[in-house]
Amino acid sequence: MQYQWQFAIVLEYWPIFARGAVTTLQITLLSSIIGLFIGLLVGVSRESAGTAVRVVTSIYVELIRATPALVQIVWLYYCFPIIFGVQLSAMTSIIVALGIHSGAYISEIVRAGINAVDTGQFLAAKSIGMNHFTALRRIILPQAGQKMIPPLINEFANLMKLTTLGSTIAVYELLQESNNLIATTYRPLEIYTFLAIFFFIITYPWIWLSQRLERRLKMRA
Amino acid sequence: MLRITNLGKSYGSARVLSGIDLDVQPHDVLAIIGPSGSGKSTLLKCINFLERYDEGEVRFGGQLVGYVEAGGRRRPATERETNRIRAEIGMVFQNFNLFPHMTTLQNVIEGPIRVRGVARDEAVRDAERLLAKVGLADKRDVRPTKLSGGQQQRAAIARALAMRPRLMLFDEPTSALDPELVGEVLTTMRELAAEGMTMVIVTHEMSFARDVASRVVFMEGGRIVEEGPPGKIFTNPDNARTREFLARVLH
Numbered sequence A: 001m002q003y004q005w006q007f008a009i010v011l012e013y014w015p016i017f018a019r020g021a022v023t024t025l026q027i028t029l030l031s032s033i034i035g036l037f038i039g040l041l042v043g044v045s046r047e048s049a050g051t052a053v054r055v056v057t058s059i060y061v062e063l064i065r066a067t068p069a070l071v072q073i074v075w076l077y078y079c080f081p082i083i084f085g086v087q088l089s090a091m092t093s094i095i096v097a098l099g100i101h102s103g104a105y106i107s108e109i110v111r112a113g114i115n116a117v118d119t120g121q122f123l124a125a126k127s128i129g130m131n132h133f134t135a136l137r138r139i140i141l142p143q144a145g146q147k148m149i150p151p152l153i154n155e156f157a158n159l160m161k162l163t164t165l166g167s168t169i170a171v172y173e174l175l176q177e178s179n180n181l182i183a184t185t186y187r188p189l190e191i192y193t194f195l196a197i198f199f200f201i202i203t204y205p206w207i208w209l210s211q212r213l214e215r216r217l218k219m220r221a
Numbered sequence B: 001m002l003r004i005t006n007l008g009k010s011y012g013s014a015r016v017l018s019g020i021d022l023d024v025q026p027h028d029v030l031a032i033i034g035p036s037g038s039g040k041s042t043l044l045k046c047i048n049f050l051e052r053y054d055e056g057e058v059r060f061g062g063q064l065v066g067y068v069e070a071g072g073r074r075r076p077a078t079e080r081e082t083n084r085i086r087a088e089i090g091m092v093f094q095n096f097n098l099f100p101h102m103t104t105l106q107n108v109i110e111g112p113i114r115v116r117g118v119a120r121d122e123a124v125r126d127a128e129r130l131l132a133k134v135g136l137a138d139k140r141d142v143r144p145t146k147l148s149g150g151q152q153q154r155a156a157i158a159r160a161l162a163m164r165p166r167l168m169l170f171d172e173p174t175s176a177l178d179p180e181l182v183g184e185v186l187t188t189m190r191e192l193a194a195e196g197m198t199m200v201i202v203t204h205e206m207s208f209a210r211d212v213a214s215r216v217v218f219m220e221g222g223r224i225v226e227e228g229p230p231g232k233i234f235t236n237p238d239n240a241r242t243r244e245f246l247a248r249v250l251h
Helices: A008-012 A014-048 A051-065 A069-084 A090-116 A119-127 A132-169 A174-185 A188-220 B040-047 B079-086 B104-114 B120-133 B149-161 B179-194 B206-212 B230-235 B240-249
Strands: B002-011 B014-024 B029-033 B055-060 B067-070 B073-076 B089-092 B167-171 B198-202 B215-220 B223-228
Touching (some): A008 A014, A090 A132, A119 A132, B014 B223, B029 B040, B029 B206, B040 B055, B040 B198, B179 B198
Parallel strands (some): B029 B198, B089 B167
16 A cells, blocks of 8 residues: 555644543543443342332333434434423533433343342341341442442443444534544544544553453452 | 241242241240251241241231231231331341351441441440350451351351340251351350240251250141150151151261
8 A cells, every 4th residue: 555644643633632532531421420320220220129110111221222322312412302392412412312321231230230149148138127228238239339340341431432423413522523633634544543543542441451350350259 | 926827838839838837935946847848948937028928927026927917908018017027036047148248247237237226336345245255256357258157157146146136047057067167056056045045946957956946846848747845856756757857867
């Protein structure tokens, strides 16, 4: 290939990448918090609440897991305002949509974590007269939490990558900034290549950490 | 103190308990023996409603366990109602079921603080006394995984006692232990019995049942086959099935 790579272009426009990276990080963090909140609530109630709550939460989880994240995002951005009369900004839309999206996956992580705790622990907690909620909070979740950490970190890394979907509704995250930059510089090869490397650099450490923790847990068990 | 009347339970079409009648007076030490699958553990768990029963009744201190009577019918008790009774009944499990993320002391004070609402200082004082009593004073800040099986089971006994129970249930407390560790747990239980604790014990330790129990119940196929003082059951049982079972396990 005769192409003359000019990565200097990336250096030249670094503030734009920095701006995009900040947005990407904001989306990742905020949607993680929403996802964690929903996931904990849904995961716990799928294990313990009454039938009605279980049915509703199951529908939520299956609906989200069986539809693409991209469709969820555009639906929230374009359809939700028409049906409910409330227009969310693009940034809010991507954060909320990804929060709801990851909430479904996190709830499954929470559920698996709870199920992995020995049933004898529940029996012991009940036998001293502890109520279900206290048993979850004091006995079950602290033990489940340890098992939940590696998949949760993994989910965080997933969210980081999913933020690029924001470009479809013009959220100025890394991919959108890159697209704009390409429109002015005509250097897609350098910019997309740099983008890929950049994502690898910010995502891989989490995946690595998750695997390492999982191995450590396995070794201790 | 504890009265079980015509208790029955099924899993689908399989009957696991039928027509159980049992009366436990204060200071009784009741040993339940019988082959595996005879429903001993299920019966024990019905007493504090860790297992739901379908027929008959369990009464603890006159109060119906697991259900509430209203206008001649009964409805399932709320969690709060059942927990009030559970808090007065201690239980010791075959696999100890200590909380692995807490130290021995934390295991013991958890119930008093969270369930009985005891102040922390008082709970700690009480727990230290109980741990000393079961011979684990020096293990208060150690996690259960660092304890031997016998030590774990003694810690579990201390945890149950911390709730100041009026009745203690033991579900095969020595079955998961290495043979050389069985003695220390039985000694602790023996001391408890000598202090006058009311106990119901599901066990395979026949010599322990003979020495410590005030009454022995032999179960088979979800029914009580024979019941009587250990002197009678172990030397001259009325029922042929009891004789067969004892002949098998005593040799």
